[in-house]
Every structure is written in C-alpha cells, then in structure tokens.
Amino acid sequence: MTYKLQLIDVTKSFGTLEVCKGISFDVKKGELVCMIGSSGSGKSTLLRCINLLEAVDGGRILLDGHDITDPDLDPQPIRRRIGIVFQSFNLFPHMNVMENVMLAPRRVHRTPKAELLAETTALFERFGLADRMTHYPDQLSGGQQQRVAIIRALAMKPEIMLFDEVTSALDPELVGEVLDVLRKLKSEGMTIILATHEMGFAREAADKICFLDQGIIVESGPPEQLFTNPKQARTREFLSRVM
Amino acid sequence: MTYKLQLIDVTKSFGTLEVCKGISFDVKKGELVCMIGSSGSGKSTLLRCINLLEAVDGGRILLDGHDITDPDLDPQPIRRRIGIVFQSFNLFPHMNVMENVMLAPRRVHRTPKAELLAETTALFERFGLADRMTHYPDQLSGGQQQRVAIIRALAMKPEIMLFDEVTSALDPELVGEVLDVLRKLKSEGMTIILATHEMGFAREAADKICFLDQGIIVESGPPEQLFTNPKQARTREFLSRVM
Amino acid sequence: MSKDMQTGTPAASEKVAGFSKQARQQREIRLRRRSTLIATVSTISVFLAIYILVPMAPGWEKVQHSFFNWEIFEKTFPTLLNAFLLDIAIFAWSAPLIAIWGLALALARDARSPALFPLRLFATVYNDIFRGVPVILTIYLIGFGIPGLGLPRPWNSPYIWGSVALVLSYSAYVAEVYRAGIESIHESQRAAAKSLGLSHWDTMRFIILPQAVRRVLPANMNNLISLQKDVALLSFIGPVELLRQAGVFKSFYANFTPYLGAALIFLAVTIPATRFADSLMARQDKERR
Amino acid sequence: MSKDMQTGTPAASEKVAGFSKQARQQREIRLRRRSTLIATVSTISVFLAIYILVPMAPGWEKVQHSFFNWEIFEKTFPTLLNAFLLDIAIFAWSAPLIAIWGLALALARDARSPALFPLRLFATVYNDIFRGVPVILTIYLIGFGIPGLGLPRPWNSPYIWGSVALVLSYSAYVAEVYRAGIESIHESQRAAAKSLGLSHWDTMRFIILPQAVRRVLPANMNNLISLQKDVALLSFIGPVELLRQAGVFKSFYANFTPYLGAALIFLAVTIPATRFADSLMARQDKERR
Amino acid sequence: LAAENCAVGKTVTDGVLTIGTGNPAYFPWVIDDNPESGQGFEAAVAYALADRMGFDADQVVWTRTTFDQAIQPGVKDYDINMQQYSITEERRQTIDFSSPYYTSAAAVLVRKPAVEAGAQPNIASLKGLKWGAAAGTTANELINSLIDPEPQTLLYDDNADITEALKSNQIDAVLLDLPSALFTAAVLLDDGVVLGQFPSDATGELDQFGAVLEKGNPLLECVDTALAEMGADGTLASIEARWLQSETGVPVIE
Ligand SMILES: Nc1ncnc2c1ncn2[C@@H]1O[C@H](COP(=O)(O)OP(=O)(O)OP(=O)(O)O)[C@@H](O)[C@H]1O
Ligand SMILES: Nc1ncnc2c1ncn2[C@@H]1O[C@H](COP(=O)(O)OP(=O)(O)OP(=O)(O)O)[C@@H](O)[C@H]1O
Ligand SMILES: [Mg+2]
C-alpha cells in the first residue's frame, strides 16, 4: 500500500450545478501534486472535499486505504490529519499569530502549555518568523500571513497538506517567500496537494500535474510532459492563455 | 514643444507620510510609459495627482505646456482630457455598461443622444463587446469589465490615458485580453501612462520604464536597458524579486 | 485519461463498492427523518409542559380573566381592527414625508461648500436632537405644544401635529441611514465619476444616491417597521387609534384583553414586514460576497 | 537620475517658477480663511434672522410662556434630575441582562442539532413576537399581567416586571444584532477553524463570537441608546421616572417647560453616547477598508 | 337660541354647545360611557347647565378628550369640558375654570388584605402604605401634603391602571374622589374597601370640580351665572342626590 490518498470517481454538486463530475487520482507519500485549471473548474471544491469541509455526493476518498467519506465517521479526527491553507481570510484577526497557532493544539490535542510553546517557537524559527510571534495578523504582510497560516496547519502535525491558491491574493513580490516554504516542506517529505496559478512553480516543483476543466481531470502527468507536450486540445488552449 | 505631459518635482504627502518626494518625468505624444515599483511606492498616488483627483503639495504638472496644478483652475475640464482606469470598482454597478459609457458624454459634453449612441456602439464594436452592451457589470467577467472601463474613458475622447494596475485583480487567464486592448490603443497613437506588475508586458510594449521606490524615481529608461542592465542596486533587487 | 487512472487504482479499501449515490441519499433521508422526529417530540413536550404548568400558578384564573378573556376579545376586536385603519392612514401619509425630508437632511449633512455651512450645522444639530429625545416626548412637545400656540381650528389638529412629530423624529433616523449608505459607497466610485468630469451634484444624483438608497433599503425597512409601531404613540395626544382604542376598552372593561388583541394586530403586520426586511438583507449580503 | 531629468525638462510653461510649496500653502490658508468667513457670516445671519423673526410671530409670547418659562424650569429641574436617577438605575440593571439574554437567544437561533429544534423554534418565535409588538404594549402586558398571577409583595413590583418587559423586548433586538454579527464573519473563518479540528462550540467561543461581538458593538451601542430612551415607558405602569415626573409637573402647572427640561436631560446623555457610537462605527468602517 | 342669550356667538359652533368629556367617561359621572343619555352626574349637570344657558338637549354635542388634552393651552374644540377637573391656581394660568359644580371628598380606597393587615383610617397608619394615584390629577399633591407616605407613590394614567395595580398588589391604597372610590370598590374590585375620607377643610380648594374652558373664553360668565342659579335653586343638590351614592358611613380620617 503505497498510496497516501486516493480519490475514486468523486462527484459533487451544488444544487443543479455539477462541480466535480467523477474525479479520480492518487497521491503517494511525499509527493507534491499540482492541480491547475481555469477559475471555476472545481479545484477549491475538490480540496474542500478531501478535507471533509464539504460532503461528497458519490465516489470515495481513501486516506491510507480507509474510506473517509463514510457519513457515519466523525470528521474531526480525520480533519486533524489533513492540513489546509486557503487563498485568503486564513488567520483569526483577533488573536496574535502565536495564539493563532497554539489554539487548536491546545483545545484539540490538549498539549501542555510549556511543551506547546516550545514546539510553536521552534516552528516559527524554522520558517523565519520568530521575531513576529506576538504580532497581530494585520501587522504582517500578506506573505508573512500565509506563512503563519502554514505554520498553524503544521502545528497540528498533519500527514497531508492542501494548499488552495495560497499566492493568488499576494503582491507579486511576496509570492516568492511563500513558494520557498512549499519547497522546504516538500524537501522535508510532506505530502502536498496544491491548487495554483503559478505555472513556473508547478513546473519546477511538482511530481505530478492534474489539469481540471469543468469538473473533470482532462489530463494528468509529470510536469515536463504536460507542459511541453500536452495531449489534449483543451490543455493546450489553457496553457497558451496563461503562460 | 513635443512633450504631452511633464511632471516637475512633484511632491505629495498624506499627513506626515511623504508619498511622492519630488518626482519628475515627461511623456511625449503617443508614448507608452510604464511605472513599476513595489506596493506602496506611490504609483497610484502619482496617477491620481496627474488626473487631479489629488492636489499636489509642490511641483508642477504641465499638460501641453500648461500648468494644471494651479489651484485657481477649474479641474473638471482638465480631467475630461485625461482618462483613468483603476484596478477595481471601476464601473457603476447599477447601470448597464452602455449607460456606464454614455453617462458622462451626455451630462458633460451634452452630446445628442443619437450621435452618442452611434459613437458608443462603434466603440463597443471596436473592442469586441458589441454583444454585451445591455449587460450589467456583474454579468461580465473581470476582463470584460476592465475593457468596458477603458471604453468608458475613451468615450470622453481623452488625450492621455492612465492605467493603474488594470490587470492586478484579474484571473491570470483574463489578463491577456486587457493587455491586448492596451496594445491596440498604443498602436492607434494614444498617449499612455501605466502602473503595472506585468513585467513581460512592460518589457514588450513600453517606450520608457520608470522604477519608483519610496516616492522617488530611482531609475528610468528604455525597457531593454532597464531590464537587462539596471544601473541601481535597488532596481536590480526589485527585478530579482518579481521576475 | 481519467478513466485509465480510475481502473488503475488498486481496490485497497475494505468497502470496494464505496457508498453509492442511492445508498448515500437513503442514509441522508433516514438521518433527516430521525432529526425531524427528535425535533417534533422535543417541541411538543416543551409546549405541553408550558400548557400544563402555567395554569397551575395560583393567580392563573385571575390572569386569564384579565388578559385572555375570549368574551371581551370577541366584543372588542372588530372595533380594534377598525381603529387600526387610522394607524395605517397616519403611517401612509407620514412615511413618504419621512423619506423625502430624511433624504434632504442627509444631503444637507453632506453639503461641502462653506456658504452652506449653516445648512450642514442645522442638519447635524437637528439629527442629534431628534435622535436624542424619546419619540414620545417629541410627540408630547409638538403634538400638544404647537397647537397650544393658538393656531386656528383645523390647523391645531393632533393628527397633523402628531404626524409632524413622527416625521421630524423619524426623518433624523432615516437621514442617518441614508448618510451611512452614501458613505458606504466605495471612494473609487466617486473617483471614477470625478475622473469622467461629472459635477458634484451629477455624481450624487446618478452614481452615489441610486446605489446608496438601494443599499440601505433593508435598514430603512426596519425604520418603517418601527414607525408602524410608534404610530401608536400618537394615541397619547388624543387620536383614537389602535392603542388608544385598546386603552379605552381597557378602561371601560377594566380588562387587558384588548391590549392582547392590539398586540396580535401589530404582529400580523410587523412579522411579515420583518421577514421581508430580513430576506432583503440576506439577499444583499449574499450579493455582496 | 531623477535630478538629471528634472534639469533636462524645457521650461515651457509661462509660469516658470510653478507654485512653490509656501505659495501653495499660503493660498490654501487664504482659501480656508475665506471659507471660514463665509461660513461664519452665513451662520450668524441665519441665527440672527431666527432670533429676530421668531419673537415677531403672533403667538410668540404664549409659546414663551408655555415652553420656555424660566421660572417653572428653575422650580422643576432639580426634581426632574432626581427622577432621572431612576431611569439610570433601571438602565443599569437592565442593560447587562439584555446583553446576556440576547446572546443566549442568538446562540439558540444558531443551534444546529435536531434535538435543539425547539430551542431554535422558540428563539425564532420569541424574536418575532418581541420585535413585532410595540415596547409599550409589552410593558403593559408583562408589567401588569405577571404580578397579577399572585406573586407575593417584593416580587410583584412594577420596577421588576417593567424591567423584565424591557429586557424581553430589547434582547430580541440585541439577539438579531448578534446574529447578524455571527453571520457576517466570513465563512472561511469557520472553515479554517473546522479544518484545524476545532469543535462547533470551540469555534463559536474562540473564533466567531469574539469577532462578531466586536463587530456589532456600534449597532448594540445604538440599541443601548434606544433603551435609555425607552426606560421612560416604564412610567406607564407606575414608576415615577423622568417622563412621568415631567408629565406631573405639566399637569400641575399646565405648562410644557418641564417636558423641555426632560428633553434636555435626555439629550445630555444621548448626544455624547450617539457621538461615541458613530465614532466607533466610523473607526470600524475605516479598519475594514 | 334667543338673540338676547349670553351664549350667542361665543360657542365653537353657532347655536350648539359642545361639551368635552373623557374617553371613556367613567361611572358614576357618566353611565355606560354614553353622555348623550344624560345619565350620570356630569351628564345630568351638563344638560341642566345647557338648558339654563338656552340650549335644547338636541343642541348639545359631546366630544371626547384625554385628561391631558383638555388642560393644555391653546384653541379648544369644545366649549366646556367636564371630567372631574380640580380647580387649582396653577392651572388657572393656562385655562379658565367655571365656578365649582361639585365638592368632593378625597377618599382612600384599599383592598381587604390591607385592612386585614391592619390599615386604619388615621394618618399614622396610612403613612406606611404603598400609594398610587392618577398622574394628571391633584391626588398626588394631596397624598404628599396630607399623608406624606414613606414608600414612593406610583402614578398611573387612569383608573383602570390603578385598579390593575391594586389587584396585583403592587400598591395598597389610592386616593380618589369619593364617588369614584365607591364605584371602584363596589364594581371593579371584588374586595375593595373605602377606608376613609378626608374632611373637606383638610383638602382646601383641591377637591372642587369645575368645568374647563379655553383661557379668556367669554362664555365663562354665562356658565358661571347658570351654575350659580343651579346652586341657588337646589338643582345641583338634587342631581347629586340622584346620581352620587350617599357619603355617610365612610369614616373621616383624623
Ligand atoms: N458553496 C457553494 N455553493 C454553490 N456553488 C458553489 C459553492 N462553492 C463553489 N461553487 C461553484 O462551484 C464551481 C467551482 O468552484 P471552485 O471554487 O471549486 O473553482 P476553482 O477551480 O477553485 O476556481 P478559482 O480558481 O476561481 O478558485 C464554481 O462555479 C462556483 O461558483
Ligand atoms: N488617501 C490616503 N491617505 C493616506 N495615505 C494614503 C492615501 N492614499 C495612499 N496612501 C499611502 O500612500 C502610500 C503610497 O500608496 P500608493 O497607493 O500610491 O502606492 P502604489 O505604488 O500604488 O502601491 P500598490 O502597488 O499597492 O497599488 C501607501 O503607503 C499608502 O498607504
Ligand atoms: Mg478556488
């Protein structure tokens, strides 16, 4: 059993709008998978389904081989194993960033305060934000905020991290620092799924690219192949528009 | 007299915050000048000063050789000669796009209705939006909205057009269509000043690049020189971050 | 391509079939049924408890006689309904005046030329005063006071001066709501209008006001609902509208059931109106996202 | 580089020197002075006109006697001030109860488990009823009705039940405000909390409520100001507070000056409070941009 | 109306006497809230007065006002208003009163439980009770000057509210004019007791009822003349005897 996560024929509708029309793919441990595709193609919805923030309508999602879409399961313990970072509105604006990071481990894992403080400080240091621990989110730049959001997810010690266009709301200059963090995570062996518009980064860092269009995976494969030699006309058209 | 617009030592503060610290540059008729620089460097403020939406504190702005910063001048007739398009919140959401375009000529120039309708239709056709004239702004994509905003400014028959990061709020796929409109305007001989983060476009289309940092123009020159061989350390550093 | 991947996936889970759409739907229906059952049972038991326990209070019979007296209800309700027509009439002529005068005040507060400073000052002081004094006090002062100045007959009517008091009070609230709406329109909209060369007044008329008025519609709906209720305060200076009629019946029968009838009539109007305002608000919130 | 450019620019304009910063500032100061002058002159002339013209109106002497009677003002004002202490006391013990009960109602309306359906239903119906009925009616019905159930002496006091009526009425409004605040917190904040594995209640307590309560502070300030004014309605079931005391004086002297005194006392409290709420609101709007 | 009549040209509507009363008008001053019937003390006085002034019964029109409305300054839409207004010097600043048509004793109304708890018709005992009164009336003044009770007096808009407050035991005692007190005790309460009445020398002028007229109304002289005649020839006394219960038997408070 080498797959960390498998999606099998996942479908999801909002009312009459079919957003995922049977999506299947799998992610090995330590892999970085990039999802690309135009706005509204269903990338965010898919990530939210994996994190159980949305219930799927059909199909299965297997985490370490266990179906996590079973409606009788308590979703909370599963969510803790899967970290997610959104495009924006990530941090809790009324707490300083240290409190942001420490809240969930304290309430959910009941980690003792001293231990937690040490762990948190270590995390902030690792990502170069040790001097910002008592700042409030709005005192930080967008890039720093996203890095804190990543730290917060990591503090729950997840097995997979999902990133939903984490650089889209950033000024171009701040994109780099967030992508650096992703590179670092990958090099440390984290399993990562990433929805992004940063084609350069996808090409450089991904193990696999999935191109979504209108709720289905049109094409997927290693970045060199997909970017240089796309098989599908739709992929070619999309790439010509964004590159 | 070949300069369409000259800025001479323009300064502008908000309270104690000096945003423009003596900015001088000039634009010839038919030229496209790009302003680049990191967030907060003062690009938007400068464009707003040129359009007289903000009053400068010191220095002069000459349009066709006439100082337009004279506080005794009525700003309205001058503003009509200078079109501006913003990053977002451009269109009036309660009117359809045709009404958006026709309002100002009707109220300001008092153009007769029939003539105006013909002109407006011609403009929409020229920019490929003839079939969207009765749509409301929120029924259009971001790129289409920006194109309508450009049409609206053009309907006042301005002599210069200012663009303030008109593609920053757009999905990457929609950026292209707006840049195409800019190319077209330039080819038709419009004088253009543009604040942008799109380095690729700046390099390709601009006649001159000005790099702003902390309220001064650090370096300016033709794009090949500035991008390939920047003289100032600050410019080099900025370019390394965004390219 | 995706088909390929799917068949390529090893069937590693114990539940090979997964949860089919039908199975999932059936489970959901079952869950929903259970919820409905729990909800129904718990609701019924709570109401039953109230129904059984309250009448066991020692003074219940007296209270029932004084407050829930069917006989008196029957006798007074038609007259109460009739009296409510006066509330509606007062509301109907006050509301448009409030809308107009409130808008004028909002524009006066927004006046920018220095020569119009007295206007701005006036509007500011006006709003402070009329929002600061309880409506009932304004009604007493204006409704009793102005006619006391010796106005000749038809012009000293409490209907007129009571309505004037309502209009004066409520227009201050409405003006503030309009002003909030005007200020909520993004600065860029003004900038866009200005950059096109539109005048201050044209910008207000074509760009700001249409958006502002629409945006504050729910807030103004709530003001209207309050107004509908405060029309009843006119009764304190004479007009025999619903509340006064209920009070007359109360005095006459020394029984409070007519007040209950009045409350029911108010609810019949205000609940649908509130629902409507809430739905307006919700729709607007949704649109803004 | 920029220095270079500047000197390289041909001095094409007629006004070679441009407008120096000093010249510009002086011009601005001059302009501002002129505006101030215009404003002052126009304000003074308007007030002068009022001051001269109004006393020429035919009924002015009567008005002065009935409304602006210094003698009666002097005689009644201290007692009025004293009566206002009761308003303050009622306000002081009602406001915290309203805040707590309103929050409880808001949470009840937000309850999601089916077993809590009666709670949700209750909160919904409660809010509809108490927002739909004029406060004065609620005060009559509860202030007279509940004590009528036969409560023993200290527990049947109109102070208690009048306050209860206020609390019941106002908590419905406050609950709606809280609810709007809770709903205004961006969906992503809930999603972020959920994705970290926080429970529903922890999310509410640590993430949603702290933000929501802060966000609706200005709206709740406005509710408090309304409450301060509606405390006066308690007078209808007995307590002799400011409004009643003014009414007694009015009847006794057949003169409206005491009402004016009452209005002044209300204004002294509500204007600063309103200003404060407005500034809170403005600060919040600014922050949100 | 005869041309020489003193009311000519002085009424709101020519040839008609408009009389204001309460809404509702209370027993025993007006029976069944129907003043047109002439039943009840004030209704009967009104018709007798109208007759003296030269108006036939069908020339009398009734209008309703609240208690407060009648004593506010300004133009009135009635000629005279009769709803148990006590004549006071302060009120005379703003409105005119006719000469009194009735002198009422101020009576203390309580419920049985208060009597059982030991309430007695003397000042010392009354001081300890919780008092209520109608806000616009002179009763509040009388309570303060005659009894000066320890707990704060509660004030209400009308008799119905007072009755309700008595019933729910929020107050122990109210001060009313004697006829109203007798009526309330007998009809509105199951266990009402008129505990006592104040001697008229104690209450001074505060318990004389006069009709209210607009300040400076020339009709006043007419009304006063008519009332004086009615007093002199015993008309008022006979109306009183017919409509108002005998006051004997209610103890006088020392
Ligand atoms: N809660 C919801 N209710 C209804 N429709 C929704 C909801 N969430 C998403 N959608 C719709 O589903 C479709 C897919 O949305 P999704 O956010 O997954 O796309 P995306 O690929 O992430 O796009 P983007 O690049 O803009 O983030 C869109 O049409 C969107 O409007
Ligand atoms: N109206 C204002 N009042 C106060 N400060 C302002 C105002 N407008 C702009 N500023 C400040 O002036 C500085 C320059 O802002 P400006 O918008 O001109 O920068 P910019 O180069 O356009 O940045 P961006 O790339 O983010 O648009 C910023 O620090 C900004 O906060
Ligand atoms: Mg998305």
Ligand SMILES: [Mg+2]
């Ligand atoms: Mg900008």
